[in-house]
Amino acid sequence: xxxxxxxxxxxxxxxxxxxxxxxxxxxxxxxxxxxxxxxxxxxxxxxxxxxxxxxxxxxxxxxxxxxxxxxxxxxxxxxxxxxxxxxxxxxxxxxxxxxxxxxxxxxxxxxxxxxxxxxxxxxxxxxxxxxxxxxxxxxxxxxxxxxxxxxxxxxxxxxxxxxxx
Amino acid sequence: xxxxxxxxxxxxxxxxxxxxxxxxxxxxxxxxxxxxxxxxxxxxxxxxxxxxxxxxxxxxxxxxxxxxxxxxxxxxxxxxxxxxxxxxxxxxxxxxxxxxxxxxxxxxxxxxxxxxxxxxxxxxxxxxxxxxxxxxxxxxxxxxxxxxxxxxxxxxxxxxxxxxxxxxxxxxxxxxxxxxxxxxxxxxxxxxxxxxxxxxxxxxxxxxxxxxxxxxxxxxxxxxxxxxxxxxxxxxxxxxxxxxxxxxxxxxxxxxxxxxxxxxxxxxxxxxxxxxxxxxxxxxxxxxxxxxxxxxxxxxxxxxxxxxxxxxxxxxxxxxxxxxxxxxxxxxxxxxxxxxxxxxxxxxxxxxxxxxxxxxx
Numbered sequence: 305x306x307x308x309x310x311x312x313x314x315x316x317x318x319x320x321x322x323x324x325x326x327x328x329x330x331x332x333x334x335x336x337x338x339x340x341x342x343x344x345x346x347x348x349x350x351x352x353x354x355x356x357x358x359x360x361x362x363x364x365x366x367x368x369x370x371x372x373x374x375x376x377x378x379x380x381x382x383x384x385x386x387x388x389x390x391x392x393x394x395x396x397x398x399x400x401x402x403x404x405x406x407x408x409x410x411x412x413x414x415x416x417x418x419x420x421x422x423x424x425x426x427x428x429x430x431x432x433x434x435x436x437x438x439x440x441x442x443x444x445x446x447x448x449x450x451x452x453x454x455x456x457x458x459x460x461x462x463x464x465x466x467x468x469x
Numbered sequence: 470x471x472x473x474x475x476x477x478x479x480x481x482x483x484x485x486x487x488x489x490x491x492x493x494x495x496x497x498x499x500x501x502x503x504x505x506x507x508x509x510x511x512x513x514x515x516x517x518x519x520x521x522x523x524x525x526x527x528x529x530x531x532x533x534x535x536x537x538x539x540x541x542x543x544x545x546x547x548x549x550x551x552x553x554x555x556x557x558x559x560x561x562x563x564x565x566x567x568x569x570x571x572x573x574x575x576x577x578x579x580x581x582x583x584x585x586x587x588x589x590x591x592x593x594x595x596x597x598x599x600x601x602x603x604x605x606x607x608x609x610x611x612x613x614x615x616x617x618x619x620x621x622x623x624x625x626x627x628x629x630x631x632x633x634x635x636x637x638x639x640x641x642x643x644x645x646x647x648x649x650x651x652x653x654x655x656x657x658x659x660x661x662x663x664x665x666x667x668x669x670x671x672x673x674x675x676x677x678x679x680x681x682x683x684x685x686x687x688x689x690x691x692x693x694x695x696x697x698x699x700x701x702x703x704x705x706x707x708x709x710x711x712x713x714x715x716x717x718x719x720x721x722x723x724x725x726x727x728x729x730x731x732x733x734x735x736x737x738x739x740x741x742x743x744x745x746x747x748x749x750x751x752x753x754x755x756x757x758x759x760x761x762x763x764x765x766x767x768x769x770x771x772x773x774x775x776x777x778x779x780x781x782x783x784x785x786x787x788x789x790x791x792x793x794x795x796x797x798x799x800x801x802x803x804x805x806x807x808x809x810x811x812x813x814x815x816x817x818x819x820x821x822x823x824x825x826x827x828x829x830x
Contacts, residue, residue, distance in 0.1 A: 352529065354553055355556075355557055356532060358551040361552075
């Protein structure tokens with residue numbers, strides 16, 4: 305049976321001398337080897353990456369929480385408490401005027417945990433001296449490049465509900 | 470192919486400080502004999518590759534494993550919750566078994582090629598020490614998940630040497646940390662498995678590999694009989710190294726298939742008060758000793774039987790170590806033939822005991 309002519313005609317192949325400038329058989333084999341190697345490395349690397357990533361996955365799941373209710377009956381005016389929110393430390397401040405502020409406690413400079421200083425009525429980062437406004441979280445002085453992330457804080461019946469978008 | 474200029478300059482700069490040319494010349498000059506028994510030269514390399522797999526998969530398991538009271542839970546978590554955790558553990562367990570298997574093949578091929586003869590005696594002894602350490606690696610690693618089988622196997626394994634007078638006290642105080650297997654035992658087996666054994670194993674392995682570089686591959690007697698000009702060889706670099714790598718690729722494919730298709734199981738949590746499960750038996754590389762003890766126990770019952778068994782195996786191991794001394798190169802080769810027959814006998818004996826063990830279990 306003769307093969308019907310379909311598709312483009314195969315060019316005549318020179319068995320010994322490769323035409324200059326065209327991919328040689330050696331180049332083709334090299335390309336296939338590199339591709340097979342890449343597939344192998346991927347097949348090895350992917351499970352290892354996912355294996356190591358499980359801890360981060362779990363932490364992200366914890367961090368996915370959008371709302372937390374805090375008992376604040378024992379919290380005196382002009383003082384603060386630390387709590388975990390969105391997987392990181394956060395700060396709830398009860399101001400002297402009975403307003404509430406909830407902020408991320410992670411310094412926007414280099415990720416140290418900040419604290420509320422009641423006597424100076426400021427938020428201070430001990431690592432590099434960054435200062436934030438306790439009402440808004442705005443960066444006031446020192447190295448921090450931007451404000452602390454602010455959350456909604458709503459007081460009712462001895463409890464504060466902190467939430468985020 | 471021409472190297473780019475910066476690469477050549479980096480080479481010249483480093484060469485002036487590290488004498489890389491000498492190392493490269495050694496590598497270029499290194500030849501591997503090529504004959505019909507060359508197949509057996511791959512097995513040391515295969516064992517080395519599987520050891521490297523053990524190192525990498527072991528490090529990965531350490532990321533989630535916790536020794537002590539949480540050991541079972543942490544392994545359960547690796548098996549059920551950590552992504553691909555079952556695969557990492559399965560690779561580690563399968564690779565351990567394949568490594569011991571490859572070492573046995575390597576040892577017997579060295580034995581039958583008579584590669585323990587002068588000047589390779591230290592290669593033989595360091596290899597045997599590495600095999601012994603590999604078995605201790607296997608034994609200590611087996612306990613770490615603290616499932617039912619791990620608990621029972623370790624109990625038996627530690628009870629065996631205890632019948633030797635005076636050993637019991639040492640095992641209780643130093644090895645087991647108490648009268649029975651407990652969290653304390655897991656903790657110290659962990660230390661043994663990931664710190665102490667690697668510290669001993671790695672320099673010994675380095676010395677073993679150095680000796681292989683120094684003396685090269687031994688020739689089997691059939692090749693030694695040939696005149697030098699009739700012997701064939703291939704350059705190690707890159708020819709034999711490429712073949713080595715191909716063998717590693719085959720082994721890795723076999724290993725990953727085994728690990729993926731037959732995942733290593735985790736049994737129920739080890740309960741110190743539960744009775745031993747029926748049909749319990751050790752890993753295959755302890756099976757021949759296990760069966761021998763059972764059989765001797767039928768003839769010589771009680772503690773005496775076990776002492777006889779341990780004594781016979783100890784004596785056998787000692788003779789195996791000393792084989793370079795009673796099988797030197799001789800003109801007639803009559804002694805050599807006897808030792809070869811002895812070796813065949815040992816292989817058959819161990820194989821029979823191992824197979825029999827699975828029927829008796």
